[in-house]
Amino acid sequence: MTSLPKTTERKLGLVIDLDVCVGCHACVTNCKAWNTSGYGAPLADESPYGNDPSGVWLNRIHSFETEQNDMSALVHFPKSCLHCDDAPCVTVCPTGASYKRVSDGIVLVDESKCMGCGLCAWACPYGAREMDPVAGVMKKCTLCVDRIYNENLPEEDREPACVRTCPTNARFFGDLSDPASEVSQLVANRESVDLMPEQGTSPVNQYLLPIERYGTDELASPDFNLASLANRKSGGILSWVDNLLNGK
């Protein structure tokens, strides 16, 4: 049934640290590699070596530029299915192919029921669902449902491919309904946000905003003293450089 469960026993999801992500696309690549050979139909590519290559991806990285007081920043922004509690993609499905699992909250597509109408992709405000051009069924992030419970894999591999591969530890996987879990602790201790809260989707995945290190107001000020950044009290790489140059 494409009616949503009132509650789910767990809320498995991702926490993505925008402060750490460097936009290397390793998660994108490993997602594609795992999911093209894992659960469901392979993720098709159209003319991969032609003039107009195009393909299905369950995880994509956008980059945004922010600007304030003539100070700009580049934020790499991985985006995949947010496994919303109030997922609009599930309720619009006419065939019963889309569903949200009561046991762990993962939103999945039963590819043997999908008729490829594409309405769920329209219903998702985030663009998390993509139609497979070859299989003719809707593809989406499964939270690597074929890894996380897979007892044939070593325990450290039982997490989504994107999390497993991230070289900067920008991605975390866990149960967001358990306040003691690592992901819940991250959410509690950092500034975490829902994407497009006004859409009323109640996303499970959380994004950790970039940490403000130096106030942009301070940096933009003409009186700002760059040397003060090397203050030994500030610690970190700058004081290390300072110590190095001072021969300490």
Added chain:
Amino acid sequence: MHPAISIIVFSTFSGVGFGIGFWLGILGNGNQSPIVVITGLIALVWASVGLISSVFHLRRPTRAIRAFSQWRSSWLSREGILAILTLGCIFLYIVIRLFNIHVPGVLVLTLIISLLSLATVYATAMIYTQLKAVPAWNTVLTPLVFIGFSLLGGGAFCFSFLPEFLSREFEFIILILLVGGWVIWILWSLRRDRIGMGTSSVETATQLGKLGTVKPFEPPHMGPNYLTREMGYQLPKSKSTQLRGLAVALGLIIPIILYCIVFVYQDSGFANVSRILLFCFVFSGIFISRWLFFAESRHTTMLYYRNEH
């Protein structure tokens, strides 16, 4: 949104078909002529062409039968069920009238046909109206546009091709539907221009607003993908204005002139040609307006891809 021809044909043809169905239910019993049977058959044909066209939008049409299963949550599923029920009732009514079967409750059946026809068109509209991700569609005006144009399309068809069915006393209704239908569409279009992405923006999409103004810097891939092809359709403003003008000219202004000709030159050859042309123009106007309904509407996903406001 990508204006897929299969969906535009689906909603316009089934709209006319169920519009004729509505008028069949209202006027059928008062008319003893066999024209009622022909009207019913024509309603079936229009609605069926629309429904068959919708199947061409599916990537796995052999699984379409499953689409009737999720009526509890899905408007698309409800639309399918209501459409089949309406077609069944119209078919039943045709059989009753064709063989002059005397059964009680025919009046109730015609009432049901009218109600079901309206409900089906409403369900069609709700497939789009329910999508918060497309703010231009997410308004009560959307079902009003669909129902208005369905009643107009069905009524205009009867006016043009089945004048015996739409008796003289009811011909004035066409004028009301013409003006009413297009006024609702103009209101919908003006709201679309104003609403933009609704309450969503690149700041709500990324939540990076505290870092200042946010703008997309790099898309995930250099080329287009399914999402940008499906939801990134862009219609230049100048073309939009031209097509809106064309839709109103073809669908409203010319039909009003033709309507006047029909009444001034009663029953002459000139009037009869004008009568037939009236539906052709009304329908082409509705068809363009439905194309614009998709082509002009924008999806929040594009906030991640390009500068959208």
